[in-house]
Amino acid sequence: MSHKITTVWKEDLIFESDNPNGYTFNLGQSDKENDPYKPLGPKATMLSSLAACSGLDVVSILEKMKVSLGDFKIEVEGELTDEHPKTYHTVTVDYHFSGQDLNEEKINRAVQLSIEKYCGVMDMFRQFAEVKTNIYFYNN
Template sequence: MATNIVTTTWKENMQFESDNPSGLNLTMDAGEESGGEGKGYRPKALMLASLAGCSGLDVISLLKKMHAEVADFKIDITAELTEEHPKFYKKVKVDYHFSDTELQPKKIQKAVNLSVTKYCGVMEMFRQFAEVDIEIHLHKIEL
């Protein structure tokens, strides 16, 4: 069984620093409206970045294996929080944007579907507490 260990240390005021199994550190801080100085990532936004990163890594890996690489790829996530505390994401929209001169829609759809339904553990975690909607956008680059 794989285990991850992350240590998070209070630095000052509302600022924390977390290590990572990769050896890299990141800083988290509350916004000024919450007593912080805005000098770091917001924890809930990091969750969305983790979702995009997890699925994005899957998709790029799968597209390479399918010989369907793209010139540009980005993931936009829009998430709606509950009104009551503890506030958590109740609705999440994941928009996958692919750009290339020669897009391969069937392979792109397959790669996204495999990430969403089979490989991305962060996506599965989100589905435990939120309604998650997925949309794929294909942008043909004209030369």
């Protein structure tokens, strides 16, 4: 399987990119307040892709385990090198789960399966960065 996207320069430092599903979004850099394009930064978008990839795994695994979630969020922080080309050298992925009577054992298992087996984006990140992960539970 392959993925193909098309990215088109719009103006200034703004690009419009599609994805294999046909949806479009803007990438680039803008200092304009209230920029109508609202571009996403390319490097930060990589961090969002990592979170979404792992999050999709975790949610689908927990659904199969019949585990319900209250709230679930993922925070990803990437540290860039000082020299050009600036790349992420360290990435920290924090999984936050909150709710009542959380099944921590099954949630931990779902996260580990994503980290170790299923998340292709995480595997790609490991090719160029140290990836650290943490899991946090909050019982309401």
